[in-house]
Amino acid sequence: xxxxxxxxxxxAAISAGLVLALxxxxxxxxxxxxxxxxxxxxxxxxxxxxxxxxxxQTDFDPARLYTSGGGNVPSxxxxxxxxxxxxxxxxxxxxxxxxxxxxGRPNKDATVWTYTLKKGLKYEDGxxxxxxxxxxxxERSFAAELSGGAPYLRDWLVGAADYQGPYKDKKxxxxxxxxxxxxxxxxxxxxxxxxxxxxxQTQFTPVPKAKDTGTKYEEHPVSSGPYRVVSNENDGEHLVxxxxxxxxxxxxxxxxxxxxxxxxxxGLDSSVINQRLSASQGADAAAVTTxxxxxxxxxxxxxxxxxxxxxxxxxxxxxxxxxxxxxxVKPFNNVKVRQAISYAIDRSSVVNAAGxxxxxxxxxxxxxxxKSFGYTPYDLFPAGATxxxxxxxxxxxxxxxxxxxxxxxxHSNAKDxxxxxxxxxxxQDALKKAGITVKLQGxxxxxxxxxxxxxxxxxxxxLAHWGADWPSGGPFLAPIFDxxxxxxxxxxxxxxxxxxxxxxxxxxxxxxxxxLDAAAxxxxxxxxxxxxxxxxVPLFHPVYKRLVGSDIKNxxxxxxxxxxxxxxxxxx
Amino acid sequence: xxxxxxxxxxxxxxxxxxxxxxxxxxxxxTQRAALVAASVVALLVLIxxxxxxxxxxxxxxxxxxxxxxxxSARGGVPVGSLGGIGADHWLGVEPQTGRDLxxxxxxxxxxxLGVALAATVIQVFLGVVIGIxxxxxxxxxxxxxxxxxxxxVAMPLMIMSLALLAIVPSSFPRPVxxxxxxxxxxxxxxAKIVRAQTLTLKGLDYxxxxxxxxxxxxxxxxxxxxxxxxxxxxxxxxxxxxxxxxVEAALSFLGVGVKPPTPSWGQMLTAADVWxxxxxQYLLLPAGALxxxxxxxxxxxxxxxxxxxxxxxxxxxxxxxxxxxxRAAGKDSGAAPEEGSA
Numbered sequence: 001x002x003x004x005x006x007x008x009x010x011x012a013a014i015s016a017g018l019v020l021a022l023x024x025x026x027x028x029x030x031x032x033x034x035x036x037x038x039x040x041x042x043x044x045x046x047x048x049x050x051x052x053x054x055x056x057q058t059d060f061d062p063a064r065l066y067t068s069g070g071g072n073v074p075s076x077x078x079x080x081x082x083x084x085x086x087x088x089x090x091x092x093x094x095x096x097x098x099x100x101x102x103x104g105r106p107n108k109d110a111t112v113w114t115y116t117l118k119k120g121l122k123y124e125d126g127x128x129x130x131x132x133x134x135x136x137x138x139e140r141s142f143a144a145e146l147s148g149g150a151p152y153l154r155d156w157l158v159g160a161a162d163y164q165g166p167y168k169d170k171k172x173x174x175x176x177x178x179x180x181x182x183x184x185x186x187x188x189x190x191x192x193x194x195x196x197x198x199x200x201q202t203q204f205t206p207v208p209k210a211k212d213t214g215t216k217y218e219e220h221p222v223s224s225g226p227y228r229v230v231s232n233e234n235d236g237e238h239l240v241x242x243x244x245x246x247x248x249x250x251x252x253x254x255x256x257x258x259x260x261x262x263x264x265x266x267g268l269d270s271s272v273i274n275q276r277l278s279a280s281q282g283a284d285a286a287a288v289t290t291x292x293x294x295x296x297x298x299x300x301x302x303x304x305x306x307x308x309x310x311x312x313x314x315x316x317x318x319x320x321x322x323x324x325x326x327x328x329v330k331p332f333n334n335v336k337v338r339q340a341i342s343y344a345i346d347r348s349s350v351v352n353a354a355g356x357x358x359x360x361x362x363x364x365x366x367x368x369x370x371k372s373f374g375y376t377p378y379d380l381f382p383a384g385a386t387x388x389x390x391x392x393x394x395x396x397x398x399x400x401x402x403x404x405x406x407x408x409x410x411h412s413n414a415k416d417x418x419x420x421x422x423x424x425x426x427x428q429d430a431l432k433k434a435g436i437t438v439k440l441q442g443x444x445x446x447x448x449x450x451x452x453x454x455x456x457x458x459x460x461x462x463l464a465h466w467g468a469d470w471p472s473g474g475p476f477l478a479p480i481f482d483x484x485x486x487x488x489x490x491x492x493x494x495x496x497x498x499x500x501x502x503x504x505x506x507x508x509x510x511x512x513x514x515x516l517d518a519a520a521x522x523x524x525x526x527x528x529x530x531x532x533x534x535x536x537v538p539l540f541h542p543v544y545k546r547l548v549g550s551d552i553k554n555x556x557x558x559x560x561x562x563x564x565x566x567x568x569x570x571x572x
Numbered sequence: 573x574x575x576x577x578x579x580x581x582x583x584x585x586x587x588x589x590x591x592x593x594x595x596x597x598x599x600x601x602t603q604r605a606a607l608v609a610a611s612v613v614a615l616l617v618l619i620x621x622x623x624x625x626x627x628x629x630x631x632x633x634x635x636x637x638x639x640x641x642x643x644s645a646r647g648g649v650p651v652g653s654l655g656g657i658g659a660d661h662w663l664g665v666e667p668q669t670g671r672d673l674x675x676x677x678x679x680x681x682x683x684x685l686g687v688a689l690a691a692t693v694i695q696v697f698l699g700v701v702i703g704i705x706x707x708x709x710x711x712x713x714x715x716x717x718x719x720x721x722x723x724x725v726a727m728p729l730m731i732m733s734l735a736l737l738a739i740v741p742s743s744f745p746r747p748v749x750x751x752x753x754x755x756x757x758x759x760x761x762x763a764k765i766v767r768a769q770t771l772t773l774k775g776l777d778y779x780x781x782x783x784x785x786x787x788x789x790x791x792x793x794x795x796x797x798x799x800x801x802x803x804x805x806x807x808x809x810x811x812x813x814x815x816x817x818x819v820e821a822a823l824s825f826l827g828v829g830v831k832p833p834t835p836s837w838g839q840m841l842t843a844a845d846v847w848x849x850x851x852x853q854y855l856l857l858p859a860g861a862l863x864x865x866x867x868x869x870x871x872x873x874x875x876x877x878x879x880x881x882x883x884x885x886x887x888x889x890x891x892x893x894x895x896x897x898x899r900a901a902g903k904d905s906g907a908a909p910e911e912g913s914a
Contacts, residue, residue, distance in 0.1 A: 296647035300850035303646045348639040352668050357644040421832045429637045
């Protein structure tokens with residue numbers, strides 16, 4: 001459910017970026033429980049945690065951050081109405097209360113959501129946090145100079161479409177009411193059962209109006225979380241966070257806040273980060289990364305060393321890499337051609353190209369393989385591990401291509417092992433066996449993104465990926481398959497240009513549900529139904545592997561983010 | 573009288589042409605390093621030409637994936653010792669894909685050597701034509717061509733290539749494009765050398781004589797100037813070859829060279845650079861191939877230069893064998909009167 005505007009172009013990029021913004025060394029459901037990487041003893045308070053990152057935290061204004069579940073480092077400073085559950089695995093994909101006493105009380109058709117703030121909430125200067133501050137925080141995210149967040153608020157709040165933010169429009173948003181200092185009510189223009197997920201984003205952070213300095217606010221945002229920003233050098237390249245003495249664990253059951261100080265250093269090369277974490281010398285022993293995964297070659301080296309391997313955390317983020325078809329381009333208008341390609345695909349080659357089975361899990365469903373998304377296993381065009389060339393040839397000859405077929409696969413030249421040449425050549429090799437000659441069209445990454453998200457230039461056959469803004473089927477399926485979200489002049493994510501009334505109606509019906517488990521089941525069923533049209537060939541779901549320093553304890557990795565939660569980490 | 577002079581002069585020039593080639597061979601023969609380098613280059617060319625034959629002998633091809641030959645759980649590192657070297661895969665397989673490295677290496681030689689050779693031919697052709705034209709052309713022609721040459725000499729080859737390769741549509745065949753880009757950018761130096769040498773030759777008596785006898789510009793250029801330019805041009809071409817190989821590798825390394833799945837050494841280096849710890853042979857093979865090729869061509873180039881220019885000693889000072897060289901020089905001077913008398 002994204003706003004049909006240019007800001008969409010960013011979403012796909014952000015989905016990947018989210019991982020960067022959130023991440024940290026991960027420890028995963030299958031090979032580590034709560035104790036995974038170095039969590040062999042009880043965590044204690046104290047010490048300095050170092051964060052080694054490649055990307056600088058250039059945005060630190062809660063209005064401008066685009067996060068899933070409030071981000072990783074930002075979540076240490078900004079509390080929100082709700083937040084993600086800080087637990088390992090599937091339990092971590094639940095939404096839980098943060099500043100509010102519950103995850104929200106909807107009216108009957110989920111168009112009005114009411115929240116009550118906990119008692120005794122304070123900012124870093126000791127003043128009380130009020131519901132009016134949360135309203136103000138949301139309002140300022142509408143200001144053009146503070147744009148950058150997810151487009152949902154503008155889409156969902158009544159009368160928010162043309163709102164200019166509190167600097168230009170002093171009246172404020174009438175869709176948000178604050179009857180008293182602890183109550184806040186949201187009026188939505190359509191039923192949105194997933195509103196509690198949205199309330200985890202940093203736009204729901206309280207901002208005291210008196211302290212708002214506009215675009216300069218990010219240099220010293222007023223903390224509501226366990227840490228406050230002490231210094232922010234070179235636009236987020238070097239951040240130092242220290243304890244916020246007015247934060248109380250009594251009102252915050254999610255953030256553990258073990259270290260006394262957090263030192264975030266960015267602008268490092270990814271190989272340098274992994275090298276420093278594996279060496280773990282000096283301060284690096286108490287270091288993690290929130291944005292750097294282990295690559296295939298690094299994993300090959302690490303997995304050969306038992307001590308190092310024990311310091312690798314594994315996580316799963318709701319994300320799917322797939323082949324997209326544009327059915328308005330020949331021969332992909334023929335469903336048999338799309339099915340033939342689905343049958344011919346060799347997922348073992350593709351998974352290897354993406355880094356092997358430790359870094360990618362082969363996918364036959366569009367939805368990620370997690371319960372919270374409503375994952376319903378299906379394999380409509382069974383290709384086995386290495387492809388079913390015979391069945392593909394049969395379908396091709398039925399489609400009138402007895403002597404084979406030549407097609408062009410468009411991909412990015414970015415070195416990301418997702419939409420990159422490595423994946424494209426693996427597909428090329430697999431389809432060769434089915435008599436399909438694939439020509440590769442590698443584009444510079446920005447050019448590639450522009451082309452695939454524009455209905456006028458969208459190629460017929462290309463590599464794509466999608467990640468959700470929160471762990472649910474809604475933000476995963478609707479932008480890609482809701483016919484009303486096809487954008488003619490702007491960034492379009494409905495690659496298959498599917499506009500099927502029954503699909504659109506089902507999306508509306510599920511959005512009305514406030515029982516998230518019931519909703520998940522229906523998203524899963526819808527995914528399978530859409531899958532029958534063979535508009536995509538799901539390839540793989542990535543797995544994140546990250547190293548942590550040798551002194552790091554209490555590694556928690558939820559399925560929501562797939563990466564280590566920095567609020568849980570201890571260094572002593 | 574002038575006609576008589578020309579009559580004696582012209583045959584002499586052509587005679588010194590043949591004896592020059594002979595003398596060149598004699599002098600080159602004395603440089604063991606250059607001979608070894610020449611055989612290495614010959615071998616590489618042979619390997620490149622016979623790539624389909626060699627891979628057929630091995631029973632592999634450069635693009636087929638072998639997912640079963642890599643350890644998927646460990647990032648796709650090749651199964652087996654030394655990167656999966658064995659009877660089926662002589663140099664092992666590529667991590668993640670399981671493609672045969674021997675096949676990719678020998679097919680990669682085609683791209684590296686082919687692009688470098690073709691680019692060198694373009695550079696030499698442009699350099700010689702423009703160099704001679706500016707040396708014997710009218711004042712304004714010289715001015716114009718010399719300034720254009722200066723501009724091309726000043727152009728940073730890598731940056732220009734990156735820019736050009738980035739804007740050309742990907743449907744254009746890449747090896748041809750890389751060849752054209754390198755060939756049409758880096759001809760400036762050779763043009764300058766040719767111009768300088770031509771100016772020197774132009775002042776020599778036999779050229780003046782030819783002009784006085786009424787020969788046209790074209791005929792003079794072809795018959796009188798070109799043979800005199802052979803030495804510096806061959807020398808410079810020999811130096812350009814390894815440079816071009818390096819440039820092609822660098823462009824492929826940066827991702828703007830030949831496109832996958834076509835193998836090239838530079839592209840193999842890019843893919844392999846992260847694997848230097850986990851699968852070292854993957855990096856060492858293309859690196860070693862590039863190293864040997866560039867070294868062989870450089871030593872050969874130096875040998876050619878030394879052989880063509882008796883005044884200059886080998887810059888590299890390797891395998892020149894000063895005694896043998898002195899002997900050869902003695903033979904040269906001894907042979908000269910014989911030729912003269914003949």
